[in-house]
Amino acid sequence: MAKVHFIAVGGSVMHQLAIALRHKGYQVSGSDDEIYEPARTNLTQAGIMPADIGWNPARITPDLDAVILGMHARADNPELQRAKELGLPIYSFPEYIFQESKDKTRVAIGGSHGKTTITSMIMHVLQQCHRKFDYLVGARLEGFAQSVAITDAPLIVCEADEYPASALERRPKFHFLHPQIAVLSGIAWDHINVFPTFENYVEQFAIFLRTIEPGGTLIYNEGDPVLADLVAREGQHLQCIPYGVPEHTIIHGVTRVRFGNASTDLMVFGEHNLMNIQAALLVCRALGVGDIDFLAAIATFKGAAKRLELVGQGAQTAIYRDFAHAPSKVKATIQAVRRQYPERKLVAVLELHTYSSLNEAFMEQYAGALDPADVAVVFYSRHALEIKRMPELPADAIRRGFGRQDITVINSRAALEAFLDNQELDNANLLMMSSGDYEGMDFSSLKKYLPVQKSI
Template sequence: MHTKKQRVHFIAIGGSVMHNLAIALKDAGHDVSGSDDEIFEPSRSTLTKHGLLPEKEGWRPDIITSSIDVIVLGMHARKDNPELLKAQQLGLKILSFPEYIFEQSHEKQRVVIAGSHGKTTTTAIIIHVLNYFKRDFDYVIGAKVPGIENTVKLSDAPIIIIEGDEYLCSALDPTPKFLKYQHHIGVITGISWDHVNVFPSEDEYVRQFDLFADQTPKSGILIYCEQDSLALMIGKKERADVLEISYKSHSHASDNTGHFFLTNGKERTPIKIFGSHNFQNLNAAKEVLKKIGISQEQFFEAISSFEGASGRLEKVLDNATATVYKDFAHAPSKVKATVKAMKEAHPSRDLVACLELHTYSSLNKKFLPHYKDSMKAAQTQVVYFNPDKVKDKNLEALLESDVRSAFASNHIQVFTKPDELQSFLEQQTWKNKNLLMMSSGNFGGINIRALSEKILS
């Protein structure tokens, strides 16, 4: 990482990783500024806490001057952004955040966790275990993890753990972010078509992961899930002088109280996360950790205290007969895995699974059929979407009948107004029944904590 103090300006500072990178650089002593046309929570509060919230929302080309050493450009900023145009006019150095991360870590050993699902939790497990043993390392992750202050850390540590997103770098660079990091150890947790706005076909989407795997250098390591057909196809492809390691779900058990354990011979290690997909994530993390100096015995010692990443099957509230969870799941494969995990954890309880269609892909009528049967493990299936969001994304209007048809269920409950959704949930009988709220948005402003307190009181 640069020891010389830099002046860094963030265009679109409100992004989830962007604002955390800005905080990390300020904490390291750099002169940091930023701008955005909209900043939502929790970014707004976090930026305010660290004195980095812009004075006002909007783009201000007048603050872009030749005194700036580097511009970090977020994906939210368009090519015609007035600050970007001014920076180009002045000939300033302009980097996307993955390019900036690489520039700060090109002398480190780089571990990159990629995948359509599971990458956040896998990265979080690795971070937790390394923290547990007080290892010196840097990281970039897309969610909060208990025990770390910020989701980005850049220092003089010899290794960096990076959650590698396949979405594009910026308006100037339509390259998947994970290709910018040039990993030494790469992981593919699983592949399921997403981001149809930039990858209009499944083949084009899958090809990005093939490029990622091919980028593994000689003497590098590629770790992939053999239980995912696309990851297996890409992972087992022969690559000269690359060590390829496959993994599957870690052996596990549960007891009649619903608690889960990792098994190692006759030994059982209690764990706080659950679900078939998470047993895969646990083994992916263990394989990475073995290659960077953490033994199997050390892994089992540390893993019992791992509580999960924020928003990933996160328990909101519970009582003796019901529990409310929230999850970031939004893509079909994530929704299916999360609903299945909830039923595995509480097989004797009915499940109300509630999904918000929020992303470009999920609101796309042509893509929507990929959600078929994704919530069939739930006794009550609920879908919410905001028709205004469909218009904002210039997509064909969605009807409630379109949703029912796509999910292949005539019994699914469809809502387009948050107050009607909340009223429906409040009117349910919450005895021996769990609620799962899945979204990358906020259900039109529903306060899930307050809702949980009301229905479980």
């Protein structure tokens, strides 16, 4: 029985891997200096919640087969130092995923946007087709108890992130997966605290292409000129398959997609999701799933958590929550809602929450992002600036960056709720976009803004 210890086990994905390995039969232990919900409850139920919070080098023993290091752990962590002294194998999260999947067919879904959704679509289809597979995905998905599964399945599907692997290994996570099948959805500069220039960011994707096994399959968004140029230069050792927006129609707010002579209505919408479906179809084809089976399965896909998630709906009103935060994601999400319901007023609220989005120098990347909205709001928490030790972000700088002078800038949840209280949402949609939570807003409470239906 393998014996594994997690340093910084409380991370959102780290604790999921710990639970997955426990389910596989491994002996699992972990430590952290802070563990929040839902990780605390999940680890407790799995029987691997640390007895004491904090670091203790005594937990690191010579009989450990692996030490897995999370992003939260610093380089001077005392448990990490002890593991080094003992010469134990130390892995970042993605390095260990590769160790567990060396003998599997590996599918990696990368790109600046759409990773979670494409991965979720593939997982949903494979599950509906009764295929055995492991997975790693960055969101909750209906029908899956965990966001990580490691078993003896012959296949693994991984969301492939470009963020650094650990405190010791600063290379991007997706450099360690070495897939035989890969997707790149596009390249749009993000994580400027890690990749200070666009050129440096693009180079990470070039390296990723070089790590794909020779003769492997690369499925890429041909509509992204930066990506298309990169594939032409770096994809000579691969079978490269381009994709775009598939044939589709929108009737009465419902999108129907067509592949060849077969078609189906969808529960998701937007050009970005149609492109995600096309990418997922091509992956599933490469895995031996027929188009008819794919369409039957994708028709029941409701979306991943926080990805155009329907919070509430009335006869002429819909309220959506979306994870969009980077410029390309914001543009894709807001355009999707605008095109799906062209006759409705659109009230769009964007929270600036990440290091990049709160940086005044990055603001011009959002130029035009909120233009499709009839009412545009940008929210940010001053507390978020304090935590990240960033300077004040002037409202005028936000309006200049977005290129829209009528943007309402709000800095507190109370002020945002007061603003929403005054919005008329009859024959209108409300779109809330953020990778944060608007200072702890209860999103289910947004249903109160749905207009009361009048009885005849």
